Amino acid sequence: MTPTRDGDTRRRILETLLAGDPASASEIAAELGLSAAAVRRHLDILVGEGLAEAAPAPAAGPRGRGRPAKTFRLTAEGRSRFGHGYDELAAAALAALREAGGEAAVMAFARRRAAEILDGVDAVGDGVSVPEVVDQVVGAFRRHGYAAHAHPGRAGLQLCQRHCPISEVAGDFPELCEAEQEAVSTLLGQHTQQLATIADGNGVCTVHIPLVRSRPPAPHAAPTERSGQ
Template identity: 65%
Template sequence: MSEPRLAANDGDTRQRILQLLLEHNPASATLIAETLGLSAAGVRRHIDILVDEGLAETAPAPSTGPRGRGRPAKSYRLTDRGRARFGHAYDHLATAALTALREAGGEKAVTAFAKQRIDDILHGITPVGDAAETQDVVRAVVQAFRRAGYAATINENTGGVQICQHHCPISHVASDFPELCAAEHEAVSKLLGQHTQPLATIADGNGICTTNIPLTPVIKAPQERSGQ
């Protein structure tokens, strides 16, 4: 069966594929095909073009987790060049500006800027304890990050949730100025009223930024008294 009117919208289709690779990181051709309502063969043709253009690449097979019969489905992810399509145009300007700020005002000036930036992004979110539940605050934080271009999602796990940022619009700048990431984690922790666990960041070369938020408190066993 031929792909209906595929050639007429090749550019739009490949842009949508790039968006899905950004959000899922990585994604299989089957998943993309099901999401877009296209055939897997048609999607693979588009992916081949994206790979040839240096925008996507084959993702390495997972080294852990359950293994079924047969070969695992091939997955794809964005390259650095592909990620750049989603907003790194001002990286050099931002890096130069922060460098000048550091030289003029020192580390405190950069930290103050980073805190003000994330406060602006998360402005208006009600903290936990002020008529707000933890899950509601997490959802509000994720929505705020999405509006700021982070392609953020929520991933539930046993005993907690994770804030996953599949795209960070400042990742290249944050590599040189970790104060930006530190301010984000501090601001989210304050809103939630608890410690959060940064597990991975794009700025450090990972494919995704992941922050774990425990929802089940850890209860420590009482220590035995000496001599008993």
């Protein structure tokens, strides 16, 4: 009985790390209603199994008194425990599409997929601010299986995804990531900067969104296609 309970607890800890930012043992304990000591014991096991790791200390930000709490995040192996869904089939289908129609066909598919994910998200405009659009984007990605969130960064916001349901496929077909970023940029009416992707072996996909509007992205038809238009 005990191993099963312990396994369930560690699964809940992994799910907590999957859903949000790197978290300390105390934060996870508060979320799950456990003692911090118990959570630290399970985190030690998860780190030993290669499913979690200590997160780097933030490079900048408010500092309190004393040493900041140690935080943890999932490793790539930890994220893989949640599955990626039909990776081989999707990769085979995209490979066939590329063979038949070339890179342009793959990009057209990727743009259509990104438009479907973000369908219903408002664009920046009268009465709609960048942070409000980013909040809607986060919600849209979460509804499609991404562990997405946004937080303040240097001179802007950072849109992060700590679990991507297509990361295995996107490693071979980067058009999928490019189209998602392109569609977000179109909604925001400005360029965004890709800082990291899970597909490239990083622990998180991160896009920097300036709060000061820059030049709008180059126009293209596919990413701006919305249902009902």
